[in-house]
Every structure is written in structure tokens, then in C-alpha cells.
Amino acid sequence: MSRPVILPEPRTTIETADIERVRGLLGGPDPWGRGTPLHLTASALIVHPPTLRVLLRWHARQQAWLQVGGHADPGESDPLRIALREGAEETGLADLKPWPDGSPVHLVIVPVPAAPHDAAHEHADLRFLLATDTPDMIRPENPDAPLRWLALDEARKLTTEANTRETIDRAATLLGA
Template sequence: MDTTGAAPHRPDLARLLDGYRPQGPLETADHERARRLLDAEDPWSRGTFPLHFTASALIVHPPTRRVLLRWHVRQQAWLQIGGHGDPGETRPLDIALREGREETGLADLTPWPDAALVHLVDVPVPASAVEPAHVHADLRFLLATGTPELARPENPASPLEWLTVEEAERRTTEDNLRETLARAARLLPPARLLPPA
């Protein structure tokens, strides 16, 4: 597909979507809606209802096969880090990296095992006092840290927790995050056996 013709004003986002291969009918439908969203004046704007882009990431510590979840007050759920692009931001991975640093304090976050999109999912968001109910077209990545002990929540209402993939699958209430976790688990190296004490 010609990304320059599809969205000349946002080629990075168009290239990302063009190169992504959705898995299954549900993600294929989400992907088709995301492609149509490229025609919006600002597909990242909170004012683009009922659907706009967000970028998020599951933070992993590959040596221990652990993942970092964050309590999201509005969603009332343990989720990955991420959120909206700031004004002028157009690169999904850069948004996920910024959000990751802000929400966890981890300065060494890097795309892992590469910069590929690992999951695209439409996530319903309930109405609040300032926004109607809407949907996030969430673009998900994996980010790794080598310093998991340095993770710090950005505020007391948003604690962080390192969990095994299996613990995270039980902790979250969101099936779409369970799918992201399953995709991460397939990429993570086997657990290292500790030497006998």
C-alpha cells in the first residue's frame, strides 16, 4: 500500500499500520478502523470522538520474564503504561516511551526485542465528568528495562507492580491485555534456572 497517498501528513503512523499484520478477525476489524482514522484532522486528539489513537507499552524485564503493571484509577484496572500523544507528537513509539518514563521513572526504557508494534486493539473508555464515553485505538509495544528496581509510580494513586506473565494474566480484568501478555510471553526468553544455594 502507498503510505504517502494514504496519509501524507502522518507518514510514520501510516507506515506502522501498513506494515502491521493483525491476528484474527477482531484485530483485523480494529486495524481497518485504525486505517480509516488516518483521515481524521488529528487522529491523536482527545476531541476526535468516538475514536482516537493512543500508544502504550508493556514493560518487560527479559532476564526474569517479569512485566510491569500500573493501577489505572479511571479504568479501575491493572494495565500497561501509556496514553495520549501530547500536542505535536505523531510517532507512536515515541509517545509510548515518553509515557513509560513519566509513569514509571525508568530512564533506560528501550524497544524490545525491536521497535515493532505487537498489538493493536480498540479499548472502550467510560465517560467521565469532562469526556463522553469513547474508544482508544491503542497501539501497543514492548519496552525493556535493565533496572526494574528503579521503577517508581508517578503518584500514590497509581502504584506499580512487577509480576510474572501468569500473575499479570490473573491480576488484570482486561482480556485485551491478556492477549498482549500472551504475545509478550511468546517473545520472552525461557526463565533462567538459579544455581543451587
């Protein structure tokens, strides 16, 4: 049995509104189902605490450097497990572990543009931090999804998404940087 979905404490008025929308989703039949205009996803910013670096992945659909993550597979409903699975699939890192404690650090509702196989929709993205002890073992899942280890300031500059910069800032605080 999976754990109930725990939401982070909101830090901004936007995050407060997003959390209220997600609370409404959680009362529905399948908050993870891709068939609704707003559904849950889980992602993670992967950190290497000894070097104060974070890992970003190029997302072609969004045309941006972002954290790793994505949709639940059928039958999945534990956001941390989803983030761990997605993280391993997208990076090749076999040693990912929740850091510092497995609690979500951020919740963001993000628009997803339409694609040939699906309409524009929104992701209610629960974000975690995951750590690795083997940063040199990264392997992109495909050539169109390169990965880059970056210092915190480099990562902030590389991403075009303000919500990703906020996730990086929250990681920096927890890293003591």
C-alpha cells in the same frame, strides 16, 4: 519528522476489524486528537527479559491493572516515542528502550468510560514492548497509580482485561516463555 504509523499484522478477526477502523482514522486530519470519539493512543508493556517479568500499573479510571501509556501531547505523532515518554512518566524508569525491535505488537480499540472532564470515547491503542535494565528503579507517578512487577502468569491473572492478557501472551512468546 516523525515516522508513519505502522500497524501490526492482525492475528484475530477482531484485530483485523480494529486495524481497518484505524486505517480510516489515519486518513483524517488528526488521528491523535482527543476531541473525536475514536482517537489513537500509544502504550507499552514493560518487560524485564532476564527475569521474564512484566510491569503493570493500576488505572483508577478503568479500575484495572494495565500496561502504561496514553495520549499524544500536542505536536506528537510518533507512537513509539509517545509510548516511551508515557512509560518514563508513569514508571520513573529512565532507561526504557524498544524491545525486541520497536514494532507495535498489538492494536486494540478499547472503550473509555465517561469522566467529569470528558465523554465516553474509544482509544485505538497501539501497543509496544519496552525493556528496562533497572527494574528496581520504578517510581509510580502518583500514589493512586501503583506499579507491580509480575511473572507472566501472575500478570495474566491480575488483569481483568482480555485484551491486556493477549498483549501479555504476545510478550511471553517473544520472551520465549
